[in-house]
Amino acid sequence: MNESIPPKEERMAALSGLGTSRKRVEDARFTQGKGNYVDDMKMPGMLFGDFVRSPYAHARIKSINTEAALSLPGVHAVLTAADLEPLGLHWMPTLAGDKQMVLADGKVLFQGQEVAYVVADDRYVADDGIQAVMVEYEELPVLVDPFKAELNDAPVLREDIADQSEGAHGPRRHPNHIFTWESGDRAATESVLSEAEVMAEEMVYYHRTHPCPLETCGCVASMDKVNGKLTVWGTFQAPHAVRTVASLISGIAEHNIRIVSPDIGGGFGNKVGVYPGYICAIVASIVTGVPVKWVEDRMDNLMATAFARDYWMQGKISATKEGKITGLWCHTTADHGAFDACADPTKFPAGFMNICTGSYDIPTAYLAVDGIYTNKAPGGVAYRCSFRVTEAAYFIERMIEVLAIKLGMDAADLRAKNFIRKDQFPYQSALGWEYDSGDYHTSWNKALAAVDYQGLRAEQAERLAAFGRGETRKLIGIGLSHFTEIVGAGPVKNCDILGLGMFDSCEIRIHPTGSAIARLGTISQGQGHATTFAQILASEIGIPAEDITLEEGDTDTAPYGLGTYGSRSTPVAGAATAMAGRKIRAKAQMIAAYLLEVHDNDVEWDVDRFSVKGAPERFKTMKEIAFASYNQAIPGVEPGLEAVSYYDPPNMTYPFGAYVCVMEIDVDTGTTEIRQFYALDDCGTRINPMIIEGQVHGGLTEALAIALGQEIAYDDQGNVTTGTLMDFFMPTAWETPNYQTDFTETPSPHHPIGAKGVGESPNVGGVPAFSNAVHDAFKSFGLTQSHMPHDHWRIWKIANSLGLHD
Amino acid sequence: MGKTHLKMTVNGKDVELMAEPRQLLIHVLREELNLTGAHVGCESSHCGACTVDMNGMSVKSCTVFAAQAQHAEITTIEGLGSPDGLHALQEMFKEHHGLQCGYCTPGMITRAHRLLQENSNPSEEEVRFGISGNLCRCTGYQNIVKAILAAAAKMNEMKESA
Numbered sequence: 029m030n031e032s033i034p035p036k037e038e039r040m041a042a043l044s045g046l047g048t049s050r051k052r053v054e055d056a057r058f059t060q061g062k063g064n065y066v067d068d069m070k071m072p073g074m075l076f077g078d079f080v081r082s083p084y085a086h087a088r089i090k091s092i093n094t095e096a097a098l099s100l101p102g103v104h105a106v107l108t109a110a111d112l113e114p115l116g117l118h119w120m121p122t123l124a125g126d127k128q129m130v131l132a133d134g135k136v137l138f139q140g141q142e143v144a145y146v147v148a149d150d151r152y153v154a155d156d157g158i159q160a161v162m163v164e165y166e167e168l169p170v171l172v173d174p175f176k177a178e179l180n181d182a183p184v185l186r187e188d189i190a191d192q193s194e195g196a197h198g199p200r201r202h203p204n205h206i207f208t209w210e211s212g213d214r215a216a217t218e219s220v221l222s223e224a225e226v227m228a229e230e231m232v233y234y235h236r237t238h239p240c241p242l243e244t245c246g247c248v249a250s251m252d253k254v255n256g257k258l259t260v261w262g263t264f265q266a267p268h269a270v271r272t273v274a275s276l277i278s279g280i281a282e283h284n285i286r287i288v289s290p291d292i293g294g295g296f297g298n299k300v301g302v303y304p305g306y307i308c309a310i311v312a313s314i315v316t317g318v319p320v321k322w323v324e325d326r327m328d329n330l331m332a333t334a335f336a337r338d339y340w341m342q343g344k345i346s347a348t349k350e351g352k353i354t355g356l357w358c359h360t361t362a363d364h365g366a367f368d369a370c371a372d373p374t375k376f377p378a379g380f381m382n383i384c385t386g387s388y389d390i391p392t393a394y395l396a397v398d399g400i401y402t403n404k405a406p407g408g409v410a411y412r413c414s415f416r417v418t419e420a421a422y423f424i425e426r427m428i429e430v431l432a433i434k435l436g437m438d439a440a441d442l443r444a445k446n447f448i449r450k451d452q453f454p455y456q457s458a459l460g461w462e463y464d465s466g467d468y469h470t471s472w473n474k475a476l477a478a479v480d481y482q483g484l485r486a487e488q489a490e491r492l493a494a495f496g497r498g499e500t501r502k503l504i505g506i507g508l509s510h511f512t513e514i515v516g517a518g519p520v521k522n523c524d525i526l527g528l529g530m531f532d533s534c535e536i537r538i539h540p541t542g543s544a545i546a547r548l549g550t551i552s553q554g555q556g557h558a559t560t561f562a563q564i565l566a567s568e569i570g571i572p573a574e575d576i577t578l579e580e581g582d583t584d585t586a587p588y589g590l591g592t593y594g595s596r597s598t599p600v601a602g603a604a605t606a607m608a609g610r611k612i613r614a615k616a617q618m619i620a621a622y623l624l625e626v627h628d629n630d631v632e633w634d635v636d637r638f639s640v641k642g643a644p645e646r647f648k649t650m651k652e653i654a655f656a657s658y659n660q661a662i663p664g665v666e667p668g669l670e671a672v673s674y675y676d677p678p679n680m681t682y683p684f685g686a687y688v689c690v691m692e693i694d695v696d697t698g699t700t701e702i703r704q705f706y707a708l709d710d711c712g713t714r715i716n717p718m719i720i721e722g723q724v725h726g727g728l729t730e731a732l733a734i735a736l737g738q739e740i741a742y743d744d745q746g747n748v749t750t751g752t753l754m755d756f757f758m759p760t761a762w763e764t765p766n767y768q769t770d771f772t773e774t775p776s777p778h779h780p781i782g783a784k785g786v787g788e789s790p791n792v793g794g795v796p797a798f799s800n801a802v803h804d805a806f807k808s809f810g811l812t813q814s815h816m817p818h819d820h821w822r823i824w825k826i827a828n829s830l831g832l833h834d
Numbered sequence: 835m836g837k838t839h840l841k842m843t844v845n846g847k848d849v850e851l852m853a854e855p856r857q858l859l860i861h862v863l864r865e866e867l868n869l870t871g872a873h874v875g876c877e878s879s880h881c882g883a884c885t886v887d888m889n890g891m892s893v894k895s896c897t898v899f900a901a902q903a904q905h906a907e908i909t910t911i912e913g914l915g916s917p918d919g920l921h922a923l924q925e926m927f928k929e930h931h932g933l934q935c936g937y938c939t940p941g942m943i944t945r946a947h948r949l950l951q952e953n954s955n956p957s958e959e960e961v962r963f964g965i966s967g968n969l970c971r972c973t974g975y976q977n978i979v980k981a982i983l984a985a986a987a988k989m990n991e992m993k994e995s996a
Contacts, residue, residue, distance in 0.1 A: 051928055058936030059924035059943060061871020061911035068870035150865075152856065242875045242883055242937045242971050293873065293937030294971050326876040554935025554972045722931045725974030753880035753969075760966040761975040 033644065039635045044574065045567030046781065049718035052559045053574075054552075063291040066246045066261055066323070073318040074248065075104055077309055078154040080144040080161045081328070082136035085172070085403040085746020086183065087165040089132055092144055097160035102153035104316055106161060107145040107308060109133040117307055120277055123300075123525055124377060125196025126206070126368035127188075128406055130304040135168070137185055137366035138405045139746055140331030145308040147320060170746040174340065174363040174400040177204040185366060185401045196368075197377040197399075206368050206399035211382035212459045217394035220355035224346030228434040232426045233815040234419045234795075236338035236363065236404070236740045238330050239411040240756065241553070243293025245333050246323030249309040253317055259286045262306060264581075265299040266591025268549055269528055271583045273302055278310065289581035295553035296730070297409035298334045300371040300593050305333075327751045334371075335404070335740050336411030338363040339381075339419045345427045351437050353446045356385055356393040356458075358423060362408075364399050370408030371593070372415045373523040373530060379415025380680075382459035383514045386424035387468050387684060388446040393458035403746040412730050412791040414515040414594040421511040425796035429508075429803060430812055439800075440481060443510050444472055454777075461514060463682045467710070467774050472510055475686035475708045478770060481506075484690060492808060501696050504703075507689035507801025511793035515785045516599025516681040525590060531676040532600035533587035534608040536565065538669035540658040542651030543575040546608070549589010550601040551581040555723070555787055557597065560715045561605050564781060568609030569616070570636030570650040587672055595683070595785035598715065599776075604675035606780040611671035615657075619669075620648040622662050681776045681784035685709040687793045691801040695832045698824030700736060700802070702765035707793070710772045712784035721769050724790045728767055731794025733759050735802075737819040757819070806830060842906050844869070845913030853900040860884045860895040862903075863910060871911035871940040875969070882968030885941035886910045892948045894967070911940035914947060922992070923947055923985040932981035934972030942968045946982045954990060958983065 034042075044050045057063055094106040109131040112118035119127045132143045146157035169183040176182055182204060184190050190203040197207035221227055247262030258280055264270045267287040275282040292299065305322040312320040324333065340361040347353045362378060364370060372379040378397035385393050410416065428446075432439035447468040448455050455463040488504045495503060520529030533549040546565055550557060557580060562573040580586055589601060613633065620638035621628045624646055631638040639647035648656070656662075657669040690704040707724055714720055737757030741749045750756045775782025795816075802818040803811060809830040814822070827833060837852040844867060851866050863869045863886065875883035877896050884896040887909035915921030923943045926932070933939040942965065949956065949964040956964065961982050962975070970978060 052931070054936065055928035055933060056917075056920070058933055058939050059911075059920065059927050060915060060917065061869070061940040063936045063939075065870075065873065065937065067874065068864070070865070070868070151861075152854065240971065242881060242935070242969065243873065244875075292935065294935040296971070323874075326878065326881075554937075556934065718931050722934060722973060722977060725976045726934060726972045727974075729974035730971070752878055753876045754878065758881070758969050758971070760969060761962040761979060762966040764975045766976050767974065 036635055043566040043570065043572050043636065045563050046713065046715055048563060048716065050559055050563055050573060050716055052556050054556060054558055065243055065291050065293055066248060066263055069248050069261060071248065071250065071319040075147050075149060075316060075318055075320045076151045076154050077145050077147045077312050077320050077322045078151065078158060079142045080146065080158050080163065082132065082139060082141040082143050084136055084165055084167055085139045086137060086168040086170045088135045088168060090164040090166055093162040094144065096162065097146060097157040100153065100156055100160060102149035103146060103157040105147040105312060106157065107131065107311060112311060115311065117277065117311060120302065120307055122367055122369040124368040124370045124372060125374065128367035128369055130307045138403050139748055140328065140405060142304040145312065147312045147316060170403045171204065172402055172404065172742050172744060172746050174361050174402055177400045177402060178202040185403060204401045206364055206401060207377050209378045209397045210395065212394040213392060214394045217355050217357050217392050220392045221344055221346045221357055224354055225349045226434055227344060227346045228427065228431040229344045230427065230430045230813045232341045232343055232423050232813065234337045234339045234341065234422050235816050236335050237411065237734050237738050238335050238740050238756070239296035239298035239409065240330065240758065241294030241296050241298050244324045244326060244329040245299055245303060245305065246321070247306050247309050248319055248321045249313040250319035251313040257284050257286065258310065259288065260306065260310060261288045261290055263292050263299045264289045265295045265551060265553065265593050267551060267581050267583050268588045269525060269590055270302060272528060273526060287583045289551045292551065292553040295593070296412045297336060297371065297593055299553070300409055301334055301369060303333050326753060330740065330751050330756055331748045332405050334407035334409040335365065336407065336409050337419060341419065341423045343423060343427045345431050347431060347435065351435050351442050351445050353388055353390050354392065356390050358384055358395045360397040362397050362399045363402050363404065364408055365402060365404040365406040367406035368399060369406035371410060373517055373525060375522055376415060379410065379417065380514045381416040381420050383417055383461060383512065384420035384423050385457050385459055386421060387448060387510045387512045389448045389452065390458055395459060404742060410594055412727055413788045414513060414517065417513055418792045418795060421792045422796050425509050425511065425800065426813065429800055433807065433812055439508055440476060444469065447472065462679060463512065464679055464776050464778055465774050466512065466682060466684055467772060468510060468684065471684065471686040471708050471710055471772050474770065474772065475688055475706060479688045479704065479706050501694060503693045503695060503805040505691040505693055505801035505805030507691065507797040507799065507804055509687045509793050509797035509800060511796065512682055512684045513789055513792050514680045514682055515595035515788065516677055517594050517596055518680055519678060520676045528590060529676065530590045531674050532589040532604050533672065533674045534601060534604040535587045535672040536608050536612055536670060538612060538654045540655050542571060542654040544571055545577045545579065546605065547579045547586040548601045548605065549587050550592040550597045553592065555597065556719050560719055561602065563715055564602055564605045565609050568606055569612050595788045598783045598785045599681045599779060600675060600677055602783055603677060603780050604673045607675055608671045608673035611673060612669060615669060616650060616653045618665055619653045619656050619662060623648050623656055678778050681712065681779060683709070683711045683784040683786060683789050685789050685793045687797040689797040689801040691805065693802065693805045693823060695827040698820035698827065700823065704768065705765055706768045706770065707790060708770040708772065709786055709789050710774050711786035711789065712774060712776045712779065713782035714771065714773060715783060720786050723787045724769050725767055727788060727790025728794045729759055729764050731791045732764065732798055733757055735795050735798035735816055735818060737817045739817050838901055840900060840904050842903050842908055844908045845910060855899065855901055857900045858896055859898040859900045859903050862900040863895060869910050869912050873937055873940065880969065882945060883938050883941045885945045885968060887944055887948055892945050911944050914943065922988045923982070926981040926985040926988065930977045930981040930984060932973060932978040938968060938970045942970065942978060950986050950989060955986060
């Protein structure tokens with residue numbers, strides 16, 4: 029044997045490929061303050077644009093006077109809807125098939141709505157200009173309660189479409205009604221429910237909240253009138269889609285638009301949509317001939333761009349006396365705000381809410397969702413979840429608890445009794461999805477054993493007894509959750525956004541000396557793509573991850589893709605990366621065979637090289653092959669070593685997990701302490717365990733925030749009462765616990781490397797675990813359902829209403 | 835608006851500039867001095883992305899007027915470590931995956947740096963309390979805390995061997 033070949037394990041380790049906790053390549057610049065976020069950009073002559081925003085939730089605009097503002101030194105322009113109208117840009121299409129005002133056209137429909145755009149020397153002067161714009165409003169009756177939207181005396185919000193009985197998603201029955209979306213068999217479900225031995229019914233509200241990434245939304249638009257090219261740098265989770273949309277609505281040819289996402293300071297769904305700020309910056313740059321920056325402040329961000337959730341889910345669940353679930357029914361009232369700007373695939377106006385049968389084998393189910401207009405901000409984005417999946421998971425995981433109470437069964441046993449069994453995969457759900465793979469009993473048993481579930485229940489019972497004796501004022505809540513996600517949108521046959529199929533892409537070039545660059549259609553916002561996608565590739569093409577540069581986010585160089593949200597990067601772009609790598613390898617095999625003077629089929633892949641079958645000492649490494657591809661004339665083989673793959677996934681992926689939260693609750697103060705949180709995630713093949721763990725920690729903390737306090741709240745006049753970080757709950761290191769993470773590994777059968785995606789699982793599974801813990805603590809006092817967020821005040825009220833302060 | 839002549843020491847260098855009375859320190863650092871490491875996250879002192887060190891104390895530079903920094907000694911993330919030699923905190927944040935999107939990181943590290951000057955051997959609880967003015971949306975803090983404790987140990991080790 030040739031002793032110069034290092035052992036296989038050593039060569040694999042040198043690649044830092046799949047399964048390695050590779051340190052992140054992004055960190056050197058981020059830790060030194062050398063990231064390049066959009067607000068870091070400075071260009072010669074650059075101006076700053078900012079909005080005059082509506083103080084009212086519903087009002088007619090009688091006049092806008094911009095004279096005083098325009099007379100201020102340093103104010104260059106003030107745009108209103110009247111200025112945008114000749115360009116056809118005073119309204120813009122939304123991702124949900126509706127349209128949205130870019131600048132208020134005759135009326136305002138939510139507090140914080142964009143009314144006029146002031147362009148000035150810098151952000152200070154822009155603010156002076158904003159103060160000087162005089163807007164005269166006539167207040168109109170405000171609609172904040174979606175259940176009052178269709179009453180006779182309800183104000184009509186959208187006068188522009190009031191007489192349209194057909195919307196983008198079918199018939200509308202009222203001017204404030206957007207759509208009805210149905211899934212499943214209504215008649216069969218209602219018949220199962222009416223004959224059920226046991227039926228539980230509950231209204232489950234998942235409140236309005238906001239992704240609130242630490243960096244707000246913003247952009248710099250630069251129209252170069254010399255070469256006719258528009259460049260926009262911005263906080264875009266889907267840069268390619270933004271380019272296409274920008275071209276369609278502006279009329280600028282798509283090849284003359286370049287969209288660049290620089291480093292993004294967190295997205296969580298906030299940066300998927302197209303906002304008036306982007307459009308106005310573009311127009312302002314065209315008008316002024318210089319680059320224009322727009323960066324929203326935190327209040328703008330919380331009030332105007334991209335709320336999440338706000339689903340009122342009326343549920344019914346039926347079972348046999350023994351606890352076998354027979355049917356599930358859900359009617360959701362979805363508060364979409366003033367414009368339907370939900371970020372969902374076109375054919376799914378309520379996203380994938382119909383994954384609401386969860387981890388359970390429920391034979392019959394029905395779901396209907398009614399979208400409603402109110403005087404609130406538009407949005408409806410997937411805040412760290414796939415489209416409406418967190419709502420679905422919260423719904424079913426609450427309904428299971430409610431049913432367990434009705435049955436007098438332990439909720440852990442009820443889950444185990446109804447899980448889809450391992451041998452049922454691929455599993456057809458009653459609401460139309462094909463779950464790819466799962467092993468729920470294994471994950472569940474592992475989780476319950478890890479936390480000593482029986483021991484916890486015994487301790488809880490002892491605590492209750494002590495509470496009854498007046499020895500303590502603290503209760504223990506044990507929050508369970510077994511969630512199933514649906515991510516990786518998605519197959520082009522049923523998933524598109526504005527007609528753009530939701531495939532994704534990867535393009536690889538191998539350099540002569542054996543290093544490489546790969547470009548993807550996605551864009552990292554902290555997920556560490558530059559680290560992990562290089563790992564996928566390292567394992568596929570035998571080039572060390574550290575020798576592979578990853579680039580995303582520049583539409584002039586990256587291949588077309590639909591971007592990063594909904595945990596789609598690994599399932600879709602990750603698959604494209606593996607497939608492009610395999611194309612590289614296929615060509616490398618021909619080159620190696622030629623160099624080794626054997627037939628193509630007589631060489632075999634060996635970690636980082638091709639060797640002659642049966643003669644491993646005769647080989648060509650990828651490095652050698654790369655160089656040969658540039659300097660050898662090989663008959664029938666083009667020079668160079670490049671590949672591109674556009675991957676259309678055959679199915680979604682279905683990550684799952686089992687979470688347990690142990691919470692101490694003080695009934696007198698309503699304060700909570702997370703004593704233990706165990707999170708088992710199964711995201712299929714694990715690419716980088718360190719990054720997976722980091723994603724889980726972060727997602728759980730966002731779940732904690734949502735469940736225990738974070739909300740976008742309105743008063744009855746439509747004023748946002750949680751518009752700053754003083755009121756909008758963001759957990760600090762002080763109230764965030766240490767989490768215990770664990771895993772099982774059930775690969776996706778249809779993904780090239782078996783990976784499923786993980787970024788959003790902890791948010792999807794975490795919210796029910798935290799919320800169920802609160803409910804569980806008060807269960808023995810008669811609590812069945814109490815709406816989130818469970819802040820101290822609301823928990824105190826639960827205790828008070830149950831007579832625990834008497 | 836009239837401008838004031840300001841002098842301060844930033845990352846060991848004397849700087850002079852003209853600033854309006856209303857101009858915030860964060861904007862002067864980022865826009866006049868091109869030190870874009872510290873970020874703006876909330877403009878209301880809640881998130882700490884703009885944390886810098888001023889006269890030996892952590893301050894949130896989004897709610898400090900530049901004029902208040904007259905003659906002050908300021909350290910920003912750019913003043914810690916260098917591309918050739920990362921500061922122990924920078925190294926440990928990378929080692930323990932204490933950052934994801936990187937937006938809070940400069941403020942977080944600058945705050946942690948001051949915390950370790952105040953208390954060179956903090957407990958986990960002291961670290962958690964000490965950084966509770968700095969928000970992170972990505973990491974859930976667990977690895978940040980781990981990184982700061984590891985950096986403290988490393989810095990103490992370096993001190994002892996010196």
